[in-house]
Amino acid sequence: MKLKVVSFKACPFVQRVLIVLECKRIKYDVEYIDLAAPPDWFLAISPLKKVPLLIVGEDVIFESNVINEYIEERYDNKMHPDSLIKKAQNRSWIEFGSSVSMCTFRLTILQDKSKFIVELEELSNYFNQIEKVLVNEPFFNGSSLSLVDATYAPAFQRIDFIEQIYGSIYDKKRHRKVINWKNRLLDLEPLRKSTVPNIKELYYQLLWTRQGHISHFLDEETFGNRGPQSVY
Known part of the structure; x- marks a missing residue:
């Protein structure tokens, strides 16, 4: 089926x-x-x-x-670890990944610059926590992709898009392992296949429509006059 x-x-x-x-x-x-x-x-x-x-x-x-x-x-080709405790820990970090994703979403809608900066600091604190548990390479559990990797890859992709117009978000000293993990996930073929080809352009159009502080880093000539604010 x-x-x-x-x-x-x-x-x-x-x-x-x-x-x-x-x-x-x-x-x-x-x-x-x-x-x-x-x-x-x-x-x-x-x-x-x-x-x-x-x-x-x-x-x-x-x-x-x-x-x-x-x-x-x-289905076969299991992505969770066999160990019950490690599987539960993976699920915990998947839930944590949802907090990272929602923080990334809030960066796109916050209109006040000071609140935007506070949200960036919150995201950095999340990275601090993740940095502590990244003990394996190249992926979260080691050599095999996991559901944790699948959870974080889309958020990392959007943070990468934001960095391209805003500037550095990661701390290169404090988030070294997070950055390495992020880069490996962004190179994955399954990530590329999970999006439409023009995902970056669509994402920037979303930023423009949401009219948050980050949208002011986009080129107005590219996106035209602002219509009604919308999250979609």
Whole structure:
């Protein structure tokens, strides 16, 4: 049975799922929707009105971490470690990764410069915590990709996009292992396959639409007059 993922084109949480599907070489289809004007069929099956959704026959699963756990249990090429304690620790850092992703999202919507700087400091504190637990190479658990890697890769990709217009976000002395891990994840073929080809342009368009402080680092001639503020 071929799986179907419901997405919008710039969603990092959908990317988590697609990275896992790519790593496990599972065939799937993607249907993109406009979350600013979601279709009725989507609203009828999505309790939180969010993506991703995984459609398995007549059944629907929502929330990226839950979807990835289903895929992990259902299919071969396991990405979780065998040890129960290490598996639980991985799940803890996956949850921590959601905090990193939400911090990255807030960087795109905060309009006040001082609040933006505070959020950058919060992100740096998250990196400090991650730096302490990165004892393996090249990935979180060592040589094999894990669900933890799939969780952080989309956030790192967006932070990289922000750095390209804003400047350095990582501390090269304090976050050396985080930077190395990030660079390896950004080079992954499953990450590239998890996005549409113009993901960077779409992301910058989102920044412009959200009208946060970071949007002032974009070229106004490229994006034109600002319309109504929107997160989508």
